[in-house]
Amino acid sequence: MATKDFKGLSQAKFYASERLSEVKQDLLRIGAENTELKAKLETPTEDARALGEIRRRRAYLGTRSLKLKEERDGLRVDFVTLEAELKALQIERRKAEEAVLSAPTEDGAR
Numbered sequence: 001m002a003t004k005d006f007k008g009l010s011q012a013k014f015y016a017s018e019r020l021s022e023v024k025q026d027l028l029r030i031g032a033e034n035t036e037l038k039a040k041l042e043t044p045t046e047d048a049r050a051l052g053e054i055r056r057r058r059a060y061l062g063t064r065s066l067k068l069k070e071e072r073d074g075l076r077v078d079f080v081t082l083e084a085e086l087k088a089l090q091i092e093r094r095k096a097e098e099a100v101l102s103a104p105t106e107d108g109a110r
Contacts, residue, residue: 006089013082016075023072027065034061 037054 006086006093009082009086009089013079013086016079016082020072020075020079023068023075027068027072030061030065030068034058034065037061 037058041054
C-alpha cells in the first residue's frame with residue numbers, strides 16, 4: 001500500500017512541477033504581450049477602434065494573469081505538501097526496513 005501511495009504522490013508532485021513550469025511560461029508570455037500592447041496604446045497613430053480593441057485585450061490579459069497567479073500559488077502549496085508527504089513516506093519506509101533488518105531471525109541471530 002505504501003508503494004502505491006508513494007507512486008501516486010510522486011506522480012502528483014511531477015504534475016504540479018510541470019504545471020508550475022507551464023504557468024510560469026504563460027505568465028511571461030502574457031507579460032510580454034501586455035507590454036507590447038501598452039506600447040501600441042502610447043503611439044498616437046492608432047485609431048479609436050484599434051485602441052478599444054487593445055484596451056479590451058489588455059483587460060483580458062490582466063484577468064488571465066490574475067487567474068494564473070492564483071493557480072500558481074495553489075500549485076506551490078500542493079507541491080510543498082506533496083513533498084512533505086513523500087518525505088514522511090520515505091522515513092516510514094526506512095524505519096520499516098530497519099525494523100526488518102534488526103529483527104531477530106529464527107536462529108536468534110540478528
